[in-house]
Amino acid sequence: MIKVDQLCRKFGELYAVQDLSFHVRKGEVMGLLGPNGAGKSTTMKMLTCFLPPSSGEASVGDVSLHDSIEVRRKVGYLPENAPSYTDLDVRSHLKFIGRMYGLPNATITDRITEMTGVCGLEHVLHRRIDELSKGFRQRVGLAASMLHDPACLIFDEPTTGLDPNQIIEIRHLIRRLGEKKTVLLSSHVLSEVEAVCDRMMIIDQGKLQVIGTSEELAHHTQGHSVFYVRFKESGEQVLDLLTQSFPDIQIKPQDDQSNAYMLYHSEPDVPLAEKLFHTSVASGAIILEMQSKKKTLEDVFRELTGEGQ
Amino acid sequence: MNTTEDMGMNSERVGRANLNSRGLDRGGLNRALAICWKEWRVALDTPLGYVVAIAFLLATGFFFANHLFLVGQADMRGYFGVMPLLLMFFIPAMTMRMLSDEQRSGTFELLATMPIRTCDIVAGKFLAVMLQVLVLIALTLFYPATLALMGDLDAGQVAAAYLALSLLTACYVAVSLYASAITSHAVVAYVIGFGILFGLFMMMQAMPTFSPDVQNFFAAFMPLAHYHFMLRGVIGLDDMGVLLLVTALFLVLTWFQLERRRWR
Numbered sequence A: 001m002i003k004v005d006q007l008c009r010k011f012g013e014l015y016a017v018q019d020l021s022f023h024v025r026k027g028e029v030m031g032l033l034g035p036n037g038a039g040k041s042t043t044m045k046m047l048t049c050f051l052p053p054s055s056g057e058a059s060v061g062d063v064s065l066h067d068s069i070e071v072r073r074k075v076g077y078l079p080e081n082a083p084s085y086t087d088l089d090v091r092s093h094l095k096f097i098g099r100m101y102g103l104p105n106a107t108i109t110d111r112i113t114e115m116t117g118v119c120g121l122e123h124v125l126h127r128r129i130d131e132l133s134k135g136f137r138q139r140v141g142l143a144a145s146m147l148h149d150p151a152c153l154i155f156d157e158p159t160t161g162l163d164p165n166q167i168i169e170i171r172h173l174i175r176r177l178g179e180k181k182t183v184l185l186s187s188h189v190l191s192e193v194e195a196v197c198d199r200m201m202i203i204d205q206g207k208l209q210v211i212g213t214s215e216e217l218a219h220h221t222q223g224h225s226v227f228y229v230r231f232k233e234s235g236e237q238v239l240d241l242l243t244q245s246f247p248d249i250q251i252k253p254q255d256d257q258s259n260a261y262m263l264y265h266s267e268p269d270v271p272l273a274e275k276l277f278h279t280s281v282a283s284g285a286i287i288l289e290m291q292s293k294k295k296t297l298e299d300v301f302r303e304l305t306g307e308g309q
Numbered sequence B: 001m002n003t004t005e006d007m008g009m010n011s012e013r014v015g016r017a018n019l020n021s022r023g024l025d026r027g028g029l030n031r032a033l034a035i036c037w038k039e040w041r042v043a044l045d046t047p048l049g050y051v052v053a054i055a056f057l058l059a060t061g062f063f064f065a066n067h068l069f070l071v072g073q074a075d076m077r078g079y080f081g082v083m084p085l086l087l088m089f090f091i092p093a094m095t096m097r098m099l100s101d102e103q104r105s106g107t108f109e110l111l112a113t114m115p116i117r118t119c120d121i122v123a124g125k126f127l128a129v130m131l132q133v134l135v136l137i138a139l140t141l142f143y144p145a146t147l148a149l150m151g152d153l154d155a156g157q158v159a160a161a162y163l164a165l166s167l168l169t170a171c172y173v174a175v176s177l178y179a180s181a182i183t184s185h186a187v188v189a190y191v192i193g194f195g196i197l198f199g200l201f202m203m204m205q206a207m208p209t210f211s212p213d214v215q216n217f218f219a220a221f222m223p224l225a226h227y228h229f230m231l232r233g234v235i236g237l238d239d240m241g242v243l244l245l246v247t248a249l250f251l252v253l254t255w256f257q258l259e260r261r262r263w264r
Helices: A040-047 A068-074 A090-100 A105-119 A134-146 A164-177 A190-196 A214-220 A236-245 A272-283 A297-304 B009-013 B027-045 B047-071 B077-095 B097-105 B107-112 B118-139 B142-150 B155-181 B186-209 B212-221 B223-231 B237-259
Strands: A002-011 A014-024 A029-033 A055-060 A075-078 A152-156 A182-186 A199-204 A207-212 A225-231 A250-253 A260-265 A287-294
Touching: A002 A040, A014 A040, A014 A199, A014 A207, A029 A040, A029 A164, A029 A190, A040 A055, A040 A152, A040 A182, A055 A068, A068 A075, A075 A134, A090 A105, A090 A134, A090 B027, A105 A134, A134 A152, A134 A164, A164 A182, A164 A190, A190 A297, A199 A214, A199 A297, A207 A214, A207 A297, A214 A297, A225 A272, A236 A250, A236 A260, A236 A272, A260 A272, A272 A287, B027 B047, B027 B118, B047 B077, B047 B118, B047 B142, B077 B118, B077 B155, B077 B186, B077 B223, B097 B107, B097 B118, B097 B155, B097 B186, B118 B155, B118 B237, B155 B186, B155 B223, B155 B237, B186 B212, B186 B223, B212 B223, B212 B237, B223 B237
Parallel strands: A029 A182, A029 A199, A075 A152, A152 A182
Antiparallel strands: A002 A014, A002 A055, A199 A207, A225 A260, A225 A287, A250 A260
């Protein structure tokens, strides 16, 4: 549905997005992750034909970005901070959006009824937008982006400013939308992306670092699972034992504990716990604590974006 | 929820239903009218619109009555003479938020990612302010109607003067719209718009100090000069042409300014 090939965007001499390539399938929710200034919003602005790319190609629903008017018809876009015409009431704002997409009046009325129901705006339909809370304004933005029933939705930080209940509601809504529509969303909240998205990608300094499901993302970094082990003994002796016994596994001593180590292993079928047990028994070392830790998306994010180094 | 049931159907319909029997796209006009409608809603819903309208009517009423009772002349010359000066203050005020606010509040991104051409945005905004000012000017038809009841009124001359005023209004709106397009601050837009109009006004005032050749050269391009020619009751195509040309020039500049900020 969305195909991006070697997309670049320069501001002066600086690359905001560089050689970005990915695709989002129809009926898939894709999360776009990255630290501030990574190029998430710039990518979205290019895919919604607000900013022209410096080079590269992209298409939405088989329509090239060069046919920008046609792409805009296919895309529903919620920009960051959900801008809206605050001097208007919610109904007038949505009616205006519908007219701008060329919808017939009868369709606009039906869609406003439907979208206000979906986004929980029924009770504020006749209130001016500047009188609404941030959460309601966000919902107005969501309703506006879906009003013309686009096949593809692009949301830039859709849950910013919402309270926990609203966040859960919007997550459910995005999940429901993602059953049939293509959704690309960016977020700073890693747990949100993990909960809502089928796949996700992490970009940093304009470049794609990794793309896949949360499990696949873990594979791309230092091993897909982490093992924590603490010995009674400390010092070089234990480290040498581990290094010799597990040459293919990355071992990191823990800074805060001289006798504890993290073992990163990439082969899921290796019975590491058993091997560790037998090795320690054979060498006479005593294991005090042993724990399998699953790598979180946060670990992956920090590793790939340099935050954890 | 049934939002996804006819997924993409509306997006397929969008833009296709707007072709008339000759295959021409009417969507652009409809969207320009939608922008115009939105601006009217905003103007009617906010106190600023009413304040400007009342101030305009009070000011024009003052100058009309002043000329009628103090100078003692039952004609509209004084009124039409002072109108360029009044419009110079009012039109930038009515136009300053049109595009600057869109940029400041981020709604320009919303507008620019909808299936609409930049020229339709400019047309919609221009039409909105133009109609608002024309409605205010139409309310002043009360003054010539009063004069007509009191004595003889040269209806042809007044009609030509109102046409000239409408064309000058178009010029001023285009200039102010351009000022609104080059900044995201409404007050700055007002200052720029007023500054350009004031500059043109001052050039007009300084004309007698120039040599006849220079005067003729500048008079050919000065909207105010052609406005004053039309006030004499003669509708010259060249006068109308210059006023329309200056309007078109600033609309194109506005279009160019917005085009720089969005994808074609």
